Amino acid sequence: MKILFSPSESKNENCTDKPFDKDSFIFKELFDYRMQALNSFFDYIKNTSIEDLKEFFGIKDEKEIKKFIQNLHNQPTKKAVELYNGVSYEYLDFNTLDKKAKDYIYKNTLIFSNLFGVV
Template identity: 25%
Template sequence: MITLVGTPLGYGVRVLVILPPSETKSDGGSGAPLDFGRLVLPELNEVRSRIADALVDLSGDLDAAQRALGLGRAQLAEVDRNADLFESPTRPAIERYTGVLYDALDHGSLTRAGKAKAADRLMIGSALFGVVRATDQIPAYRLSGGSRLPGFGTLAATWKPVLSPALDGLDDFVVDLRSGAYLTLGPVRGAVTATVVTEAPDGSRKVVSHFNKHYKGLIARELVRTRATVRDIGKLAAVLTNAGQRVEITSPTEITVITH
């Protein structure tokens, strides 16, 4: 059942889904080293370059890197990834990020048509790159949205003045699945967000944490598989409902996915 509260908003050219990144990333790759000139939204490259240079410089001081990146002793290999940022091989972003959300999306199992739609419809937020396309070639790295790099303020203060205008300039119906620190890096005006709640037998609800990522991965999967044209929140809810999810439209820019 779809419950409508308010009115549908947005009539973009296509649906564009912005995924959150993940702390875990796959190793290796067969692509050439990082080339900012081949990433989406070249207007972000000046900030990308400044953050990347700071990240490489930081890797020369292990203790400072551990503090800035919030790493435990068992995670210090992440500093080596950052040190090799400009030399290490790259792979498509959709293959670089791993974890619960990306397991649910299951990009590898998509048909050829599904992968083509994923290339067209998916972007991924990033504390280092701002945002990348699913097919952008990136290296493994470690930088979280809440990290504090020497010589910088918050990453949100660094990114928001350039990232929000760049994303607002896209002529798309945006479904923004980022949350927390990554959403504050560059909010998108008018984007639809998703909240995942669990409903108890007595009807009470609470926001889920860990499985939030799983259900957002399923949302993204349905939006790259669908043949429907999704240009407003009503059609978005209909696609998810037809896929077996229980969805409510709780505001003109928010859907709620209800689980048990």
């Protein structure tokens, strides 16, 4: 059985794992397509005004926009189930689970990223 989970709007900003690579994702054969999407995303961001980015992200605070325009290729990461912190993730309360439960979730949960697809 696979568990399908959607991302949340908010994320844990305390990422300490290595930057992502091909082995960071499920469906490794999609890695090149993910990089194409990421590169297109950053091309858009580099060529878009702050005012248009505020509208694009639905954020009014310019300081918040800066979180979204970082080069993700070099940023520290975190497993998706630990990264998001919306309502469903709060109810899951992943960090309180024992090792067996965490391993089950790692193997059987598919989380959908708006940028990378299923992770």
